[in-house]
Amino acid sequence: MIMKKKGQVWVETVIYTLIGLTLIGLILAFATPAIQKQKDRITIERTTEAMITLQNNIATVKLNGPSDSKESALTISRGKLTINSNNEKITFQIEDSSYAPSEPGINTELPGTDLLMLTEKKGKKFQTKIILDYTEKLNITYMGKDTEKVITPAAAPYLLICENLGKTGSLTQINFYMS
Secondary structure (H helix, E strand, O other), rough: HHHHHHHHHHHHHHHHHHHEEEEEEEEHHHHHHHHHHHHHHHHHHOOHHHHHHHHHHOOOOOOOOOOOEEEEOHHHHHOOEEEEEEEEOEEEEEEEEOOOOOOOOOOOOOOOEEEEEEEEOOOOOOEEEEEEEEEOOEEEEOOOOOOEEEOOOOOOOOEEEEEEEEOOOOOEEEEEEEO
């Protein structure tokens, strides 16, 4: 009789443990995608704010004239920032986002800014680009050259400096470098 009760206790313990683990697994299966979506939303919102700050710094440097410069602290936790001097564009891109900040396939202008946002569907994920386009408005350079600089995620913030080098032809030249 005592042996039967001991065996029953162990069977009940194993069954309750399995039920508990199953419930935890179900909760995680539903909660993890929602958590990732919120993390991606926050990343895109913070990056949009940083791009607006960068746009404002560029406008201030242009307005204040040659030799003026401004610093922007950029923290990149996901995605990449590209300064493309050949096309006069600054682009932030996040490849595999769970969050779609705009209608997929449509260039969306962010109100009150010069920023364009383009979201494209890639399977179950989204690719989002936030673009500052200075084509025929400014001559952008990186370290004094027409080149492409890609800034990747890092734990420490980048210090991106933009400076007004004066006019080259009819366009103001804005040079970027990192400190």
